[in-house]
Amino acid sequence: MSSAPREVVARVPGSKSIMARALLIAALAEGTTRLVAPLAAADTVAFATGLDSLGFPVTREPEVWTVTGDPAGPPTTEATVWCNDSGTAARFVPALAALGRGRYVIDGSAQMRARPMAPLLTALRGLGVRIDAAPGDSLPWVVHGAHVAGGTIEVDASLSSQYLSALCLSAPAMRNGLKVQARNPVSAPYVHLTLAMMRQFGVESSWEDSTITIPPGTYRAQEYRIEPDASTASYFFAAAAVTGNTVTVPGLGRRSRQGDLRFATEILPTMGCRVDVDDDSVTVTGPAQLRSPGTVAMRDISDTMMTLAAIAPFADAPTRITDVANCRVKESDRIDAITTALTACGVSTRSGPDWLEIDPGTPTGALVQTRSDHRIAMSMSVTGLRTPGIEFDEPSCVDKTFPQFHEEFAALARGWDLPLDSGRSRV
Ligand SMILES: O=C(O)C1=C[C@@H](OP(=O)(O)O)[C@@H](O)[C@H](O)C1
Numbered sequence: 001m002s003s004a005p006r007e008v009v010a011r012v013p014g015s016k017s018i019m020a021r022a023l024l025i026a027a028l029a030e031g032t033t034r035l036v037a038p039l040a041a042a043d044t045v046a047f048a049t050g051l052d053s054l055g056f057p058v059t060r061e062p063e064v065w066t067v068t069g070d071p072a073g074p075p076t077t078e079a080t081v082w083c084n085d086s087g088t089a090a091r092f093v094p095a096l097a098a099l100g101r102g103r104y105v106i107d108g109s110a111q112m113r114a115r116p117m118a119p120l121l122t123a124l125r126g127l128g129v130r131i132d133a134a135p136g137d138s139l140p141w142v143v144h145g146a147h148v149a150g151g152t153i154e155v156d157a158s159l160s161s162q163y164l165s166a167l168c169l170s171a172p173a174m175r176n177g178l179k180v181q182a183r184n185p186v187s188a189p190y191v192h193l194t195l196a197m198m199r200q201f202g203v204e205s206s207w208e209d210s211t212i213t214i215p216p217g218t219y220r221a222q223e224y225r226i227e228p229d230a231s232t233a234s235y236f237f238a239a240a241a242v243t244g245n246t247v248t249v250p251g252l253g254r255r256s257r258q259g260d261l262r263f264a265t266e267i268l269p270t271m272g273c274r275v276d277v278d279d280d281s282v283t284v285t286g287p288a289q290l291r292s293p294g295t296v297a298m299r300d301i302s303d304t305m306m307t308l309a310a311i312a313p314f315a316d317a318p319t320r321i322t323d324v325a326n327c328r329v330k331e332s333d334r335i336d337a338i339t340t341a342l343t344a345c346g347v348s349t350r351s352g353p354d355w356l357e358i359d360p361g362t363p364t365g366a367l368v369q370t371r372s373d374h375r376i377a378m379s380m381s382v383t384g385l386r387t388p389g390i391e392f393d394e395p396s397c398v399d400k401t402f403p404q405f406h407e408e409f410a411a412l413a414r415g416w417d418l419p420l421d422s423g424r425s426r427v
């Protein structure tokens, strides 16, 4: 570790979640929307390509993506949408397809086919949409769109909040609007982000007790700047935390609606970090010795569970993370994937259905099995800043949300003058 904190400014790419919402809203908006500072990554490219095949033209340039909307829903009567590994695409697109009139095939990778879709299927069928699904209710689906009219439905959101966001985003185009009874939601900040962005594009809604109400309405096209991704930023903040250095992420500030910023603003301070949140930036400085945050319930911000687990070995006491059962049904079984990775590095861990515990220790180098999960690679890269010899079986899995991750992370390490072995990923 360096003795005096060194400051580096990290450029974090755009939010995958904001991109997915902005793309879908733009597709249903009156007019042409320009998305400035877009995230070009596997998830967002799959989303945009899917919109294009549904008949919403999307043009992609490095600085701006342009979407031509149609408030009436998908203009095509036949399309196949390949969602690849993207949960947001696989959950958001079917509700959009239900607005059209035609036959729409929605499919994804083996990883995506293994992820739960049943609550969304039940909800859409409850609204009268005819859908043929693969066994287990999983993808591929054939959505037989017939201008779904809306109404009232109950949705079990205990496995994913994306079912709620999907229905809410398409609801304004339903003739009767939509009332959604949300049961046991995980990742609630993502639903608040959905409703906040809908408001930014001109559609008001309410969420009282467990009922979300969306009246019929039309989104207004506009020029919209994509904020940096708060989950991605967590790796840079965590890097400062474990090395005792300083990192500033511009473009993310106190007005951000992204729940995962709470990793920096709420968890890292309890570990001894100094965190300054400005109007338009967040700065984190790590301590000489990281403290344990004790027990942390991460139901709301579980994409940052692995970031916390990856730095926990450097704390002064065990770290317990609770209420993260749905991490077992994401890109990988993330409780198993991260505890297996840490164990391979010689760190002692324990886990149960919805929790994990990590002991302090001195990780050693190992070949980390990423299980094609971008967040396992990015999290363990943070451990790698203090652990020579961490390698990945599939470094390119970061392409899902941050194709330049390894280069940018290596640049961060160089900026702090850390030994060359730190922060590198090799096949
Ligand atoms: O709506 C979104 O953009 C997301 C919601 C969360 O998923 P769950 O609601 O399935 O936890 C999060 O993990 C995912 O990365 C993005």
Ligand SMILES: C=C(OP(=O)(O)O)C(=O)O
Binding pocket: 085, 086, 087, 088, 089, 303, 330, 331, 375, 401
């Ligand atoms: C869970 C994630 O993504 P998605 O559900 O959009 O595939 C993620 O990015 O960690």
